[in-house]
Amino acid sequence: MREVAIIGVGLTKFGELWDKSFRQLITEAGTKAILDAGIRGSEIDALYVGSMSPGRFIGQEHVGALVADSSGLTVMHIPATRIESACASGGMALRHAYIAVAAGIHDIVIVGGVEKMTDVVGSEATNILAMAADQEWEAFFGVTFPALYAMIARRHMYEYGTTREQLAMVAVKNHENALLNPNAQFHRKITVEDVINSPPVATPLNLLDCSPISDGAAALVLCPLEKAKEYTDKIVKIAGSGQATDSLALHGREDICTFMSTVRASREAYKQAGIQPKDVDVAEVHDCFTIAEILAIEDLGFVKKGEGGKAVEEGLTARDGEIPVNPSGGLKAKGHPVGATGVAQVAEIVLQLRGEAEKRQIPDARIGLAHNIGGSGASCTVHILEAV
């Protein structure tokens, strides 16, 4: 297995982008990544794209070929693969691109993540997202994603004394970080009171505990580490990659306050990278709801189980804290175009490790982690990146 570097990143703005189509978004992100890498499009050997439900959001499947085609890459007839794993589609696309480069199957690979969610009306987006849960055992009975995470939040509060305010503090922190991210969907400072007084969605989760419906795309260019110096001086390598599953429905788990997929995927990635959770300088984690970030920092091993809420309250995960989490603004405030999220998280970590994260730069970040979840934790990928 070869070591693999990320030599290019590209991001669109995230938001309600009614003037941009699926094709335009992914082509914009891909073009930016190619320019950032300083490669020619003709050097690309393969394309991977993560997207959750273009079939329902825009009436188009076969988006691997679509993205290759709209980027002009089908001229070279390169392989194009779409990977779907609900909101973990992006991270999983990266993982399979990584495996292909590590294996020596391909040299230069582009990975995209994209979702165009705002072209459907009314509650349709909620229905589509519910397809990430177990249709027959959850969604059919009326449970939507906020409801699933609300049950987790309730249990976490009961088991560990996590407070309503601590949940809110996750959103407050991430909105504050997003103020410094020009690509973020929301540029609005909020307070704990704003979150607590926002309209209820599924108690205890209010509107400001939930990530938004977003359009957006992100892209990365990968190559073997030994070739990376031909393209850049600021080399970031993939030091570890982990992927795991859990039961699709929450009721299949021993403990709904622990995402075993996060535990397993992260331990695999830590082992491969030869590091401990405490070695991570900056992390992007899957905060689709405020409770999800608390779970993530516990399951990733940054804090002990049950102490996530307290950690947020004490500022451990703030930009100037011991382990800054979601400096980009996270899914909550940067936006959550589901297929794009996992790729965008890694793009943020690359920028942080290169020292190019502008006003939200975490000083001296050398090791970063990206944590991407599908559904209520049935799928997870974790990637650890290292500045070389």
Add this chain to the structure above:
Amino acid sequence: MREVAIIGVGLTKFGELWDKSFRQLITEAGTKAILDAGIRGSEIDALYVGSMSPGRFIGQEHVGALVADSSGLTVMHIPATRIESACASGGMALRHAYIAVAAGIHDIVIVGGVEKMTDVVGSEATNILAMAADQEWEAFFGVTFPALYAMIARRHMYEYGTTREQLAMVAVKNHENALLNPNAQFHRKITVEDVINSPPVATPLNLLDCSPISDGAAALVLCPLEKAKEYTDKIVKIAGSGQATDSLALHGREDICTFMSTVRASREAYKQAGIQPKDVDVAEVHDCFTIAEILAIEDLGFVKKGEGGKAVEEGLTARDGEIPVNPSGGLKAKGHPVGATGVAQVAEIVLQLRGEAEKRQIPDARIGLAHNIGGSGASCTVHILEAV
């Protein structure tokens, strides 16, 4: 890169299976493959599943996790990945499972392909399948898949003198082969006249030129070649794997009678296997429409461009011909549950190379090829298998 063997195959019956759900079908195929391989479920390191549009067919995305869950594999939290590439989803899932085993990421991997297509009503299946084409540039203007392939057929007849009867002979051959396949959807001998007199769908293609709407699933168990002898004496290895793309819309191509994705994917697979097209003893090719099989045998290099129709007429592709094509009955008569097809093709080739294809056995088959297409050729995978 390690060499990779296929040590287990499992197939459900294909057809209108109203009494079996998506979960039941894939679990049945997977269980059969596990039993065939003689492994324990707990030995499985990862799962890949190909499925085109469960989001539209059954209202469920995230089917990697779903399949792992319904098979009991989430107990071990193994990685589960869904790959989508329209009707090439199954072949592409196999390719990525193959890469993961070859790279040494995983040892024992199960690959599934599944589609449950008959739970939607009226023309909805046609609408869903049209998402494999270019929605904005083809489907939006009313072009369905039969229409796209009809245009190709017209052009092939014009360019090369391919006859209506030759198209029909593909269906006649494949229906005859399916009579010997207990899992096939159709067990009905048809004649050239039957095809020509069947109701028109998109001239020159009639109903009996088209593969059906089907439910079904297939599964394979992969392991490193060096471990295969621990499980079986009849070892079949993956000698070559190729994947390629072409423009999503037909109008983007120089020549609509050549699928460049087939040409490129097959040349890559031949090169890796170190063989020539003439070395192939048996092939399963993507005959979603009769014209597609004619294109396939040309683009795979079995016959020269333009001579596919004549080759079928002369019996070259019959079970006792020089290069038997679709002994299983093909998509046309075995059935075409789109996500399952690419995996089922490889399962048939494995059975043929093991000498276990019962009454449809091709004598002394040592090298087999499986050719899986997405859309009207925008994606293609080719796998070459060899009895060791």
